[in-house]
Amino acid sequence: MGTGDPAGSVERLDVTPLDVLDTRSPELPGxxxxxxxxxxxxxxxxxxxxxxxxSVSVGFGPGWAAYAVREADGQHVTVFRTTFAGCEPVTxxxxxxxxxxxxxxxxxxxxxxxxxxxxxxxxxxxxxxxGIDVAYYFEDGCLxxxxxxxxxxxxxxxxxxxxxxxxxxxxGRSGDLLVGAGGQVLTEAAPRAxxxxxxxxxxxxxxxxxxxxxxxxFAVGDHDPSIPLVIDPxxxxxxxLGGTKEDYLNDMAVDxxxxxxxx
Numbered sequence: 161m162g163t164g165d166p167a168g169s170v171e172r173l174d175v176t177p178l179d180v181l182d183t184r185s186p187e188l189p190g191x192x193x194x195x196x197x198x199x200x201x202x203x204x205x206x207x208x209x210x211x212x213x214x215s216v217s218v219g220f221g222p223g224w225a226a227y228a229v230r231e232a233d234g235q236h237v238t239v240f241r242t243t244f245a246g247c248e249p250v251t252x253x254x255x256x257x258x259x260x261x262x263x264x265x266x267x268x269x270x271x272x273x274x275x276x277x278x279x280x281x282x283x284x285x286x287x288x289x290x291g292i293d294v295a296y297y298f299e300d301g302c303l304x305x306x307x308x309x310x311x312x313x314x315x316x317x318x319x320x321x322x323x324x325x326x327x328x329x330x331x332g333r334s335g336d337l338l339v340g341a342g343g344q345v346l347t348e349a350a351p352r353a354x355x356x357x358x359x360x361x362x363x364x365x366x367x368x369x370x371x372x373x374x375x376x377x378f379a380v381g382d383h384d385p386s387i388p389l390v391i392d393p394x395x396x397x398x399x400x401l402g403g404t405k406e407d408y409l410n411d412m413a414v415d416x417x418x419x420x421x422x423x
Contacts (some may be wrong), residue, residue, distance in 0.1 A: 193298040194258050194279040195220070201264040201274040208252050209283050211303070218303060220283050220296070223249030229342040238342030240324035244288050245375055246317070254280035289317040299394075307378070307391040315389060320376045328376070330368045337368050337376065337393070349394030353380060355387045366391055 195209040202210065202219075210219040217228045224243045231238060244250070261276040285294040291313030296305045309315045322328050327340030335350030353366035365381030378391050 193301055193303075194281060195254060195283050195296070196262055196279050197254065197277050199274050199277045201266070201277060209254055209280070211298075216303075220252045222251045223247070223285075223288075225296070227341075229344065229346070231342040232344065236342075238324075240322060240339070240341050243321045243323065244285065244294075245319040245321040247288050250285050250288050253284050253286065254282060255284060256281035289313070292318055302394070304392070304394055307393075309389040309391070311386050311388060315378055315380045315391065318377055318391075319371065322374045322376065325374070328370065328374055330370060335367055351378060351391050351393040353378075353383070353389060353391045355383055355389055357384070357387060364389065368393075 193211060193213075195211050197209055198205070198207045204221075206221040207219040208221060211217065215230050219226050219228075224241055226239060226241045229238045229240070230236075258279040258281065261278055263276060264274040266272065281297055283296040288294060291310035292315075293308045293310075294305055295308065296303065298304065307315070307318055309318075322339070325339050325341045327338070327345075329338050330336070331338055337348035337350075339346040339348065348368075351366045351368060353364040354361045355364060356362070364383045367379045369377045369379040371377060380389070380391065383389050
């Protein structure tokens with residue numbers, strides 16, 4: 161799945177469960193959303209990769225993802241964080257590099273400049289739980305993630321804890337997840353699940369399942385446990401790199417309380 165990197169070599173991450181995914185987007189004109197590696201341009205070194213956006217920005221660190229949501233007034237930002245619960249923090253990695261690097265020339269001191277930070281199409285959390293990986297990527301300008309459950313692994317082990325949100329509920333009619341943050345209700349589309357059997361995609365029933373303490377998991381229907389299972393929710397609430405002149409991100413950091421700060 162990986163592509164060549166003009167700036168150097170990137171080791172292909174051969175993880176069997178993830179091989180059922182193809183997160184590569186079709187070639188589009190102009191600059192498409194991607195994840196930028198943090199090589200010191202952000203103050204907080206725990207942010208390994210990030211994607212700046214007009215309405216929502218996201219940063220990825222060891223065992224967590226933090227989202228900064230611009231409020232309706234355009235002046236304030238609300239931050240919430242999702243943490244993979246019940247597992248050791250896993251540092252994210254990336255694959256599918258983009259051809260274009262990003263450079264940051266901030267201030268007069270050239271030693272502080274960052275030249276050639278690479279961008280990627282996919283951010284991975286591998287072996288979060290035994291045999292379970294998570295892949296983040298973009299589709300039609302929106303952030304998505306897939307939970308990939310390897311053969312013999314239990315999808316019930318996956319739990320995501322939401323911190324810093326006002327409300328968290330599942331819509332009884334659509335099955336969508338409704339996240340209250342920043343005076344808005346953000347929608348995460350109901351999950352779909354599938355397995356690939358004999359070269360064809362077989363749908364599996366799946367739904368969001370809320371647990372105690374603001375945790376989220378999945379209820380999954382009958383499936384073949386000997387074959388990888390892909391659970392595919394959709395983050396429909398965010399469009400990145402909106403293209404307006406106000407869409408700038410100078411810095412992002414996550415403090416000890418898990419708050420992502422944008423300037």
